[in-house]
Amino acid sequence: MSDAIISVRNLHKWYSGVHALKGVTLDFRRGEALGLVGDNGAGKSTLINILSGVHRADKGEIQVEGRPVSIATPRDAMALGIETIYQYNSMVPTMSIARNLFIGREPTRFSVLGVGILDQKKMAEESVRAIANVDLHLRSPDALVGELSGGQRQGVAIARAMHFKSKVMILDEPTNHLSVKETNKVIGFVRGLKEQGVTGVFISHNMHHVFECCDRIVAMARGEIVLDKRIEDTSIDEVHGVL
């Protein structure tokens, strides 16, 4: 299919005896918000960990924009435009917003062997712009991330992904432990992705949230895909039924 930005074919993953992915084949379409649902241990995180370079598949093929790729590290994934936002581990709380935005991708001057002087002026300017672009209202990019609320942190993580022009943004349970108001904010961010031409993958246990912000729903159970439909062709009850 030509409009697939990521295609996975027959992906398998074993964790010392546990067969976590049993031949998953799936196309992530350009500009689409895809909701990935399933019970605990269904293999959702395993699938996206493979796409984001945290784990490697034991078998199967991944194509990005039609080309076969090998994603061995988070860096590889980011270089391909795949950005992942986790529930907890997207931000370093003891560092400022500006520093967090550029972790691992700091703009430098006079760099030797990959190590150089930080371009702090550029970091300050760009972080102000990046935050404003996702409609996040924060006093200053110098505030520590540890002082932000959970929803604001996810907002910064999303701003970061946008800033680095990610093509696919994966959000693994980004709304856990957030208040209703904060959750709505994150859902708003996911909705906003499409306007920016970014493909979204949204993992959640809350079916209402998924139906609120996604175009298509993929349900997994025991390492396999058991349902794959457009939102308008299915219902919360049907999805619950197959899980």
Add this chain to the structure above:
Amino acid sequence: MKRLFKTYLEKPELAGLILLVLLIALFQVRSHGVFLNQDNLRGILGILPEAGLVAIGVTILMISGEFDLSVGSVFALMPMTMAVLMVHGAPFPLALLAGLLVCAAIGLINGYVTIRFAIPSFITTLGMLFMARSLTVVVSGGFPPLLPADLPNWLFTSFVGPGNMFRMSFLWFAAVAVLTSLMLSRTNFGNWIKATGGFLPAAAAMGIPTARVKVVCFMLCSVLSGFAGMLQVLRLGSPLPSIGEGMELQAVASAVIGGASLAGGIGTVMGGIIGTTLIRVIDNGLVLSHVDANWFKFAIGFLTIFAVVANAWMRKRAKAIKMEG
């Protein structure tokens, strides 16, 4: 007040600095002006670089989220290695290079074992504390070797500056302090160190080579400790195998008094230096004010606990205020 707390969040070494100023004033009064006179200051500044360099290494390593108990033993092993090589005819620069390579290797082993086997660095480096100390005694052959007469003392221990205020070692110390400070605050590598210690999973997910970052910090810590040990041996004129005993804990105390967090991610080179200076000032000030010298360790212990409690309290207050404003 609000301003003060706000500054504090960015400068964790502030509490230590205030304490340092207060103590200097106190000792100056108690010693009837002897404390800040030229001779006494020369004495303090002459030995500060040795403990200070160790504290810089330990502080940076602590910011990366790890810990090194072997610095005191490396402090002794490096100059002993050099002395033995020089006794066998090696020229000073070659011996220096070999000594530093031994330190780098120890740091590499500390880091590699800690990360490869996922064990606490507390344990790895506790083991290394014993092994490196034992090696020091073994290579010395039981007798401290005699140092050759033609050592480049002019480069490391001679007094320089206005009124011969400093030893050369102080210039080395200042240079290392400035460079490591800039590395931590102004380079991308410094950013990686803080991210690695601040929250490892996030750093790893953002593609930072966290294992390599930590290993480099372990190696830097060992190399600085060994170099500091060499400075002490050149100052004393003899490589005793027992130097640096207990230094590891004083270095940790320095880092913590200077605002570094044992949990990683927080701290500054300046803080480590302030912590070291505080310890040296207390050591010297107690003697000058005719207090029983055995109170020294009590004072350091009290100060360490006090600093951590004060830091925790300030951090909480600062946070509360920032949330409101």
